Amino acid sequence: MAASGNISRIIKPALFCVLLVMSTASAAADKDANRAKVRDQSAQVLARLYAAQPSARAAIASSRGYATFSRWGLTLGAVGGGFGKGLLVAKPSGRETFMRFVEGSAGLGFGIKKYDLIFVFMDEKAMNAFMTKGWEAGGKGTLAAKHGADGKAVEGAVSVSPGVWIYQNTDKGLAAELSISGTKYYKDPSLN
Secondary structure, three states, X not given: OHHHHHHHHHHHHHHHHHHHHHHHHHHHHHHHHHHHHHHHHHHHHXXXXXXXXXXXXXXXXXXXXXXXXXEEEXXXXXXXXXXXXXXXXXXXOOOEEEEEXXXXXXXXXXXXXXXXXXXXXXXXXXXXXXXXXXXXXXXXXXXXXXEHHXXXXXXXXXXXXXXXXXXXXXXXXXXOEEEOOOEEEEEOOOXX
């Protein structure tokens, strides 16, 4: 009996360690799979943007970084909302930051909308603030012709703050009005 007690004291901790290693490996595999899904989504968002607005390729190539989000929203009666994931890529390093967003809205309506948002950061400071502090959008914008006194413009995009432009792409192509009200973007703690 004493021998079986000694074996039990050895087997239980060993079994616990094996289960812990297996669950950690499974969590890492899930994390890698989720990252791969977000990267694939980002590639699809960029492909749709480049098809709708070929000049976006040059704008992104000359930027300090970009973030892509494929969004969907649902409005039922007086309330609506949406959520999703995205990817921020710093340039020229290619460093990735996985992002999330949540959206809430109020107003009468019914429907589901799906569209892509692509943030283009012309300024490293603006990109770093988006990456580390997140960003909240409280209104709507219309297509901008110029950015401030420097006269820089990004064709087909909306200037939402200094050094930050956004493309909104729908199934019908580039949108002429940007709808980002009530949306918060932040770093995804589960994928970074």
